[in-house]
Amino acid sequence: xKPREGEGHGPADFxxxxxxxxxxxxxxxxxxxxxxxxxxxxxxxxxxxxFVRWRKISRYDDPAGWVRHVAxxxxxxxxxxSERGRRAVERLGGQTDHVVDGPEPPAEAPDALAGAVAGxxxxxxxxxxxxYVEQLSVLDVAATMxxxxxxxxxxxxxxRTSLREVVEAP
Amino acid sequence: MTDHLSPDGLGFDPLDDALGRALxxxxxxxxxxxxTLAALRPRLESARRRRRAAVAGASALAVLAIAALTFAVVPxxxxxxxxxxxxxxxxATTTTTTTLTPTPTEPVTAPTVAPPxxxxxxxxxxxxxxxxxxxxxGDDSGSGDTTPxxxxxxxGSDDTSGGSQVGGCSGGEGGxxxxxxx
Numbered sequence: 001x002k003p004r005e006g007e008g009h010g011p012a013d014f015x016x017x018x019x020x021x022x023x024x025x026x027x028x029x030x031x032x033x034x035x036x037x038x039x040x041x042x043x044x045x046x047x048x049x050x051f052v053r054w055r056k057i058s059r060y061d062d063p064a065g066w067v068r069h070v071a072x073x074x075x076x077x078x079x080x081x082s083e084r085g086r087r088a089v090e091r092l093g094g095q096t097d098h099v100v101d102g103p104e105p106p107a108e109a110p111d112a113l114a115g116a117v118a119g120x121x122x123x124x125x126x127x128x129x130x131x132y133v134e135q136l137s138v139l140d141v142a143a144t145m146x147x148x149x150x151x152x153x154x155x156x157x158x159x160r161t162s163l164r165e166v167v168e169a170p
Numbered sequence: 171m172t173d174h175l176s177p178d179g180l181g182f183d184p185l186d187d188a189l190g191r192a193l194x195x196x197x198x199x200x201x202x203x204x205x206t207l208a209a210l211r212p213r214l215e216s217a218r219r220r221r222r223a224a225v226a227g228a229s230a231l232a233v234l235a236i237a238a239l240t241f242a243v244v245p246x247x248x249x250x251x252x253x254x255x256x257x258x259x260x261x262a263t264t265t266t267t268t269t270l271t272p273t274p275t276e277p278v279t280a281p282t283v284a285p286p287x288x289x290x291x292x293x294x295x296x297x298x299x300x301x302x303x304x305x306x307x308g309d310d311s312g313s314g315d316t317t318p319x320x321x322x323x324x325x326g327s328d329d330t331s332g333g334s335q336v337g338g339c340s341g342g343e344g345g346x347x348x349x350x351x352x
Binding site: 015018019022023026027030031036040044047048049051052053111113114117128129132133135160163164167168 | 185186188189190192193194196197198199200203204206207210213214217218220221
């Protein structure tokens with residue numbers, strides 16, 4: 001898709017956007033949820049939804065922001081369903097071997113930092129992932145999470161306080 | 171500490187850089203984005219086909235709904251057809267009157283009375299002629315066919331003058347309904 005003549009900001013190209021944004025999104029959402037496969041599925045699903053509406057979405061100011069927002073919502077839905085399933089198994093007396101959205105670190109956490117991030121509350125975890133891993137601005141993080149700028153700063157400050165010991169530890 | 175403010179002015183120290191670097195290093199790369207895009211291409215095309223089919227179906231449904239609505243709303247679509255009258259001059263109005271036809275009643279037949287000595291043909295028709303009641307003696311000499319008439323000239327009422335109401339035997343005498351000729 002070529003930019004239109006006479007327009008300063010032409011529509012974005014889908015392939016280019018995918019190549020530039022896919023990996024950072026998957027990385028940040030992997031940190032946010034602790035499940036790399038689920039993060040990759042959510043991002044791919046978001047790009048698929050964007051693809052069928054690309055004529056419209058490409059004219060947005062930030063098409064990648066739309067995709068990121070959709071991917072985050074898909075991830076939330078995914079873990080909401082997982083949580084319901086886990087609770088149902090617990091009610092039936094069984095035991096789950098995989099806690100994805102709880103305070104415990106995921107099984108694939110490689111080090112103490114990842115474990116500490118996984119132990120953060122959900123909003124703090126998402127804010128940290130978007131801000132530190134994907135290196136978005138506070139404004140973009142707020143837009144992606146649907147929060148105010150002040151709320152994002154609060155979550156980042158609280159998360160940073162919690163992670164300070166792990167980072168400064170030798 | 172204050173010389174390393176983040177772009178958003180959060181006042182974070184170099185801990186931010188270390189934190190960001192450590193977090194990015196903790197997540198392995200996803201591999202080649204082009205390969206992922208190529209693998210995703212059939213799924214993208216399938217999604218696009220589904221989307222087009224859904225849009226086409228919705229459009230067809232909308233067109234059908236509009237057509238049905240138009241057919242229902244437009245006057246004359248409901249089956250009422252106004253046709254001008256055929257072969258009728260302008261201004262002519264037609265009035266339909268309903269007349270009740272009376273049922274025929276039994277006709278009153280005049281009694282045929284043969285005069286006692288009359289030489290008439292017998293078909294004497296009674297005549298009510300109430301002129302003073304003096305002519306009620308009957309006219310037996312009549313030749314017959316006289317039409318019964320009721321002529322109430324100058325006479326009193328029928329009852330008092332003895333005029334016959336029925337029949338042709340008029341008579342004023344005695345107040346009898348029947349004249350002497352009857």
